[in-house]
Amino acid sequence: MRMSLTLLLLFLVLSLSAQITHKNNVIRIGDEIIKQQIEYKDPGRSGQNVVWDFSKLQTINESYILSYTKPWMLNDSTYLLAGDSIVLNLQEKETVIVGIEHDTRYYYHIINDSLFLKGYENPKTKMINIRPEITKIFPEIYGKSYFKYYEGKGKYCDFLSLDVIGVQSQIVDASGMIILPNKDTLNNILRIKTNKKYIEKLSPLLTSDEIKDAHLLEIDSIRYYLSTDSETIEIETYQWYATGYRYPIFETTKSTTNNEHTKEFFKLAFFYSPLKHYYLADDSENLSVLDSLHNSLKPKSDLNEKNIGEFKYNNNFAYNFYPNPIASLLNIEYYLTYDVDVSISLYDVSGKKITGIYQYNKQAGLYQESINCFGLSSGTYFLHFNIGNEQIVEKILKN
Numbered sequence: 001m002r003m004s005l006t007l008l009l010l011f012l013v014l015s016l017s018a019q020i021t022h023k024n025n026v027i028r029i030g031d032e033i034i035k036q037q038i039e040y041k042d043p044g045r046s047g048q049n050v051v052w053d054f055s056k057l058q059t060i061n062e063s064y065i066l067s068y069t070k071p072w073m074l075n076d077s078t079y080l081l082a083g084d085s086i087v088l089n090l091q092e093k094e095t096v097i098v099g100i101e102h103d104t105r106y107y108y109h110i111i112n113d114s115l116f117l118k119g120y121e122n123p124k125t126k127m128i129n130i131r132p133e134i135t136k137i138f139p140e141i142y143g144k145s146y147f148k149y150y151e152g153k154g155k156y157c158d159f160l161s162l163d164v165i166g167v168q169s170q171i172v173d174a175s176g177m178i179i180l181p182n183k184d185t186l187n188n189i190l191r192i193k194t195n196k197k198y199i200e201k202l203s204p205l206l207t208s209d210e211i212k213d214a215h216l217l218e219i220d221s222i223r224y225y226l227s228t229d230s231e232t233i234e235i236e237t238y239q240w241y242a243t244g245y246r247y248p249i250f251e252t253t254k255s256t257t258n259n260e261h262t263k264e265f266f267k268l269a270f271f272y273s274p275l276k277h278y279y280l281a282d283d284s285e286n287l288s289v290l291d292s293l294h295n296s297l298k299p300k301s302d303l304n305e306k307n308i309g310e311f312k313y314n315n316n317f318a319y320n321f322y323p324n325p326i327a328s329l330l331n332i333e334y335y336l337t338y339d340v341d342v343s344i345s346l347y348d349v350s351g352k353k354i355t356g357i358y359q360y361n362k363q364a365g366l367y368q369e370s371i372n373c374f375g376l377s378s379g380t381y382f383l384h385f386n387i388g389n390e391q392i393v394e395k396i397l398k399n
Helices: 005-012 219-228 279-283 282-296
Strands: 034-040 046-054 059-069 078-079 087-091 094-101 104-109 114-121 125-137 145-156 162-180 185-203 231-244 252-260 262-271 305-308 311-315 315-323 329-336 338-348 352-361 363-373 377-385 390-399
Touching: 034 279, 046 185, 046 315, 059 078, 059 219, 104 329, 162 279, 185 219, 279 282, 315 377, 315 390, 329 377, 338 363, 352 363
Parallel strands: 046 162
Antiparallel strands: 034 059, 034 262, 059 094, 078 087, 094 104, 104 114, 114 125, 125 145, 145 162, 162 185, 185 231, 231 252, 252 262, 305 311, 311 315, 315 329, 329 363, 338 352, 338 377, 377 390
8 A cells, every 4th residue: 555645755854953952852840651662673773864663563561651750858959869868969050850660760860951860769779879870961963972980879678788880971873764663654863872881889788878978989990990890781772762752762772791701681672652752732842843843744746856865755665875985885775665576776887787686576664785896896886776667776986
């Protein structure tokens, strides 16, 4: 069945203008987000004009709810970890928001354009990040990166002291289009990659004031411990943000432990369905963005082909190829809106066919192919797409 022109125009939204901002993406008190745990899938390549296809992933658990609320305040400048005597002080122009998921409470601080994680607690563990984790520095745009050290002091089961030191790096590593498990297609996607490497140590808890009296380590000491400790933990997280939505649309997390051998600890994936971003009813900033996007997707009578960056749309298919010029391997991505015969061929300037890919009655969906160009001479070549009765020719340069 052919896809409507309006839906196809989703390919044409300007992804290069996407960014993650304080106004549109900082967490808010009162928001509740419903997410589903789904099958894990490799997060795919970095770069621009990427297409991620998560449409075939199955749901594992639908019961995940993440909500944001106010903390327990002692007065205007301090707040209390629930059920404990640990007090955290507020700084000037600092806002505290508590994120609650399952039995864990996460304490976030918003200072100017940065979002910090200052601590967390659950029935077994209470942790204060005496050197807090920075989870966002707004605005986030493609290519932006940073790394920061962090340090935590806590209690485990009320009789063990828990010390954590680590380093966190973050980069906005990709942009493009995503096909979601509910078959929705969204453009204007930015993906944030976060990597945390840390070590944690348990020891007998000596005094009830041990957390309050903790002192920061020198950065050189943190570097030394991370480089020499026999066992470290790494957590790699990817978050996909779509323009017009305050919270991620998709997320993957993978954890590994590293001692004598690297061992995978867990892999998780979560889908935040756009249909269940209920906070939008009270989110005028993002509603106005979604209205603008909706208006930009209205069909135009003179539309035949448009090129947005490297991603192209033509009638009933969309395609992307990279790099150009080629060094060795030419990568090709294409999205079909109905079952059709597909032929992709590479020709030299004399019209001689170098190589080709032919597939009969290819089903609708997203596909990736590659052509090995390592042995080709430097010069100009032509890439032919034959999709049913439609033909597109692109010029390729070989270094």
